[in-house]
Amino acid sequence: MRSRLHPSKRKLAAWLESGGPEEVDAHVIDCDRCAESIEALAVPTPVLSDALAAVLTPPDDLVIRLNGRIASSLQNRADMKMFAELCGVSFPTAQLLLTDRPLDDR
């Protein structure tokens, strides 16, 4: 027999997440009001979905900025290799002389 009291929205949200507790499960099976509440909880609100879309959408110029940084990094690596060859030192030694942190040499 189902409980006559409707679970709070918090309990319905918890039920939506985990499927429990059992008394909420037993209640929502045949309560139209709670079924509507659960449907409303399951649909993201436009404000939240808009905010998520704004956060998850990459900026328009991301590819351009990344390509610029990659090109700059490759140029720095080429400059460092040239410096190493001119000075007759290994690439790791040039890294130690020119930077405060080692770069990947792959």
Ligand SMILES: [Zn+2]
């Ligand atoms: Zn109910």
